[in-house]
Amino acid sequence: MGRRDTREPRSTLPGIADIRITADEATTAIVVDALRAQFNTTVSRRYTSGNTYLQLDAGCTDPD
Numbered sequence: 001m002g003r004r005d006t007r008e009p010r011s012t013l014p015g016i017a018d019i020r021i022t023a024d025e026a027t028t029a030i031v032v033d034a035l036r037a038q039f040n041t042t043v044s045r046r047y048t049s050g051n052t053y054l055q056l057d058a059g060c061t062d063p064d
Contacts, residue, residue: 015057016056
């Protein structure tokens with residue numbers, strides 16, 4: 001097995017959720033629309049892997 005590179009700890013902002021959706025385009029569109037109806041979100045980005053990524057503001061400001 002290969003050695004895994006060490007990574008810097010990820011920094012996050014309180015109340016911001018990183019979302020990854022792995023689904024077909026129709027299902028992804030339904031999920032993204034539902035999230036946008038309830039939260040402030042970034043524009044979703046679909047990659048060739050089939051995953052769609054976006055961030056949403058969950059409104060929580062408590063420290064992680």
